[in-house]
Amino acid sequence: MxxxxxxxxxxxxxxxxxxxxxxxxxxxxxxxxxxxxxxxxxxxxxxxxxYTHALExxxxxxxxxxxLEREVTREMMMMMSGEDSFSIDSLFPSVSQSYTVxxxxxxxxxxxxxxxxxxxxxxxxxxxxxxxxxxxxxxxxxxxxxxxxxxxxxxxxxxxxxxxxxxxxxPVNVKDIAVGVKYVYKLSEEAINERFNTVSGKGAALLAVGECNKGIFGGAFLYTNKESVSLGLVVDSSSWKNSRLPLADFAEELKQLPALARYIEGGKLIEYSAHLIPEGGYKALxxxxxxxxxxxxxxxxxxxxxxxxxxxxxxxxxxxxxxxxxxxxxxxxxxxxxxxxxxxxxxxxxTVLKDFETLKNSHDYLAHTRHMFTTYPALATNLMKNLYDVDGSQAKSAMGIMKQTISGKLPYFDVIKDIVKGGRSL
CATH class of the missing domain: 3.50.50.60 (FAD/NAD(P)-binding domain)
Incomplete structure (x- = not known):
């Protein structure tokens, strides 16, 4: 003693x-x-x-x-379907809320x-x-x-x-945790600045769903550091278990996806790790x-x-x-x-629990919305592809293209219902 x-x-x-x-x-x-x-x-x-409000x-x-690595001034959200991808790219140079670490x-x-x-x-x-x-x-x-x-x-x-x-x-319930896998690739500061169209000290955060997570509740992430890029994948443990997909193969394929591979091309792998993440939300506290x-x-x-x-x-x-x-x-x-x-x-x-109460249904919504990680990413990507497609045939209105893209894939009522539920849950 x-x-x-x-x-x-x-x-x-x-x-x-x-x-x-x-x-x-x-x-x-x-x-x-x-x-x-x-x-x-x-x-x-x-x-x-x-997010640095907590540090303050x-x-x-x-x-x-x-x-701290880089101040996040560029937010990117990506939908993926096969080799196709569609991104929402936002730039907020005057907002200082978070840094990569x-x-x-x-x-x-x-x-x-x-x-x-x-x-x-x-x-x-x-x-x-x-x-x-x-x-x-x-x-x-x-x-x-x-x-x-x-x-x-x-x-x-x-x-x-x-x-x-x-x-x-x-004991932690498997339905309340996710598995994260992360690669860190060393790249020069100049290469990162060029690829992400940024300057030293400023960086980007990217979250992606669709082909990268193969329909499983989860998604890919990419963060820029000073002289490296963190690329990884987070998947819901229960969904991953039911899919029977080997996580190592799953993560390896992530690096080959064209939409993400271009950001790490020529980089040297300096770290590989995996971790459990609590994601059960309010009901699992x-x-x-x-x-x-x-x-x-x-x-x-x-x-x-x-x-x-x-x-x-x-x-x-x-x-x-x-x-x-x-x-x-x-x-x-x-x-x-x-x-x-x-x-x-x-x-x-x-402080913290106010957010958990507000978002108490977010985990269930993301985990149990049937088309969230399969049909919706494919529809979003195909919609944008069809909007940009010019093949010499008669032009259609944007609404016509939207109806054509969705027709036969999902009932319109289901889409509206998921949108409303998502607005309340997220």
Whole structure:
């Protein structure tokens, strides 16, 4: 047994864990962060895109030295059918909302900020379980050591095994998670600027559906970094399982699609990784607290995919802030009961959970709308192809071309119904 005792122990040095540790250390609390990676961020992968409003709330005006890659000023949405593709390309040069990031760099930076503030960081250690005393989380077990604490914050990621083994949350249901696969290709800054028609420091985010995900609930993503491009695929676990398609082959074919291959041509593959993503939404959220225990970030299922935006990193930071604020109040009151810690849920309700309630039907809509990832991408691509087609035959009105494209494929009522439902759900 170690003689050391902490006010708070944080499991995981990802965004939620380091954000909580940073805030707690700033408040003068004795906080320990334990992470299984050799360095913070070594085990983390993402597309990835960070909305910076959360960083501003965490450390107002002090995040400008963060290792951000490119400011996203170009938004691209793509429909794919076979070798054909149709894109909506939007440019917002004056809007500064998000940056692309490489988590291995960014997480290490954020953890270092927590350390500078006074948090203790232990890397390369796996938390094997919780110490439970008198029905309350009272610390952690790691290797042969037991480290005691007044409060434990789990920010261990989507596979929250420590919390699960302690019986504090239920095992993750396969229907509530997605699988992400990511490639990172090294390209020169000049090549990226030329291919994406941008300048240094500015970049693009692309989300695609259709041929890239072969009708499975999910889609492809592409993000520009300073000197690399992140290309990947996210698919719903249940849909992928039912499809019986090998994920490795699935991901390999992604790189061959003409609409995407042109962006990585000549690039050197420098990273390949896969990861689980919580996408169950509002209905799949677990309990966020127990006696002496709080759950944050991906471990709490705080990720929302609404098709045109995927958010998780900003929610992780916001949950880390809320967890730290709740921990501070618990320390002041010397009350670590579930009843007192429930104010963590109230804090999340003021920020993150408002979005989850608004978008509570988004997951079901995307997962169970029959034609979402098959017929609709094909129809959109064929419609644009027909609009541009000039073969010498009599010209048709745009409405005539639209009716011709849809005719026999789907009942008009079904299309209208899906549009209305999507407007309410997304």
């Amino acid at each position: 170690s003689d050391e005792r902490f006010q708070v122990i944080v499991i995981g040095a990802g965004l939620a864990g380091s954000a909580a540790a940073y805030r707690l250390a700033k408040a003068g609390r004795e906080v320990l962060v334990v992470d299984r990676g050799k360095t913070p961020g070594a085990k983390n992968m993402t597309g990835g895109r960070l 709330k965490l450390m107002p005006g002090e995040w400008t030295d963060a290792p 490489l988590r291995s760099k960014f997480d290490e930076w954020l953890a270092s900020k927590a350390e500078e503030a006074g948090a203790m960081m232990i890397s390369g250690s796996t938390v094997d379980g919780l110490l439970i005393k008198d029905g309350k989380a009272a610390g952690i077990k790691t290797g042969d050591e037991e480290l005691e604490a007044d409060l434990v914050i789990s920010a261990e990621g989507v596979n929250a095994l420590v919390a699960e083994r302690a019986g504090l949350i239920k 677990p309990e966020f607290c127990s006696n002496g225990f709080l759950l944050a970030g991906d471990a709490a299922g705080l990720c929302v995919n609404r098709g045109f935006t995927v958010r998780g990193m900003d929610y992780a930071i916001l949950s880390g802030i809320a967890a730290a604020e709740t921990a501070n109040e618990a320390i002041e009151a010397d009350d670590y009961s579930k009843g007192f810690l429930n104010r963590y849920h109230e804090k999340l309700q003021q």
